[in-house]
Amino acid sequence: MSIIPTNCGDLNLAFFSQSLLDGFQQNHIANARQPSIVNGGITYFHNTICNWAYNVPLKFHWVVVIEAINSNFLKNEIKQLGNRYEGKGWNVSKSVDATTMDSVQNVIGCIFAQGVSIPGEKIKVEYSGITEGSNRGFINSPIIAGRSDFEPLQIGFLETNRSFIDGFLRPWSILVAHRGLIATENSSSIKARITIHQLARDGTDVQSRIRKSIIFENCAPISIASENLDYSSSSDFPKVQADFVYSKYYIVDNIS
Numbered sequence: 001m002s003i004i005p006t007n008c009g010d011l012n013l014a015f016f017s018q019s020l021l022d023g024f025q026q027n028h029i030a031n032a033r034q035p036s037i038v039n040g041g042i043t044y045f046h047n048t049i050c051n052w053a054y055n056v057p058l059k060f061h062w063v064v065v066i067e068a069i070n071s072n073f074l075k076n077e078i079k080q081l082g083n084r085y086e087g088k089g090w091n092v093s094k095s096v097d098a099t100t101m102d103s104v105q106n107v108i109g110c111i112f113a114q115g116v117s118i119p120g121e122k123i124k125v126e127y128s129g130i131t132e133g134s135n136r137g138f139i140n141s142p143i144i145a146g147r148s149d150f151e152p153l154q155i156g157f158l159e160t161n162r163s164f165i166d167g168f169l170r171p172w173s174i175l176v177a178h179r180g181l182i183a184t185e186n187s188s189s190i191k192a193r194i195t196i197h198q199l200a201r202d203g204t205d206v207q208s209r210i211r212k213s214i215i216f217e218n219c220a221p222i223s224i225a226s227e228n229l230d231y232s233s234s235s236d237f238p239k240v241q242a243d244f245v246y247s248k249y250y251i252v253d254n255i256s
Helices: 018-028 037-049 071-079 081-086 093-099 164-179
Strands: 062-068 113-117 123-128 141-147 153-158 192-200 209-224 239-245 248-253
Touching (some): 062 113, 071 081, 071 093, 081 164, 093 164, 153 164, 164 239
Antiparallel strands (some): 062 192, 123 141, 153 239, 192 209, 209 248
8 A cells, every 4th residue: 555645634535555546547548549648638628529518608609589378468468558557658569569579589589688697596504503502613414494486587688779678578567566476377378488598509501509498487577677878978789687587497408
């Protein structure tokens, strides 16, 4: 048994048999596929990242698709917002029609979506043990206190002359406040499914393919961010953030 210097502190990594070291060297450093450490390592790395499963995707290669459970019903309810709930003055019919056409929502996803903040996953943790007095150096044990509530799905939308934000999302959120999020038949639902497709290249002169999709069910807008207007010049396109609540989500890996 040989002793090898190490800086791993109390970890028992300082003692390896010579046979284990020889095996590691034979399998990972000096084998037939690797004539030299430098050239072999580059070849192995190149072959690995060329594999579809390990290829690094482009961060900006994504699309968002917003699919109302009942599109016609939702659009009609938004158009009737003034007559039924908010009083006269909500003349958003033309904006609803212009910003929800297939050409701007379904061909390459929602063209107004400029950025997405995908919620994470978090579990609540508490610690069980002595909480009063001295614990004499002992550490309390972690216990699971439940899964945290879903954080809102945040999407930044581009402002255009016919505003998708104020002509569709804002009245939709007000409609949600009046109608609530109680379960209804699909024929009278004001909720939507939001799918975020993350794409990847699959070769030269080949159409990009979906590598991962995150699907949020029963979505409804609950917050439209404020917008500041001033006379300062800016090269950035105007964007407004909207927050969506949802009942569940799931991930689909590599669908065609």
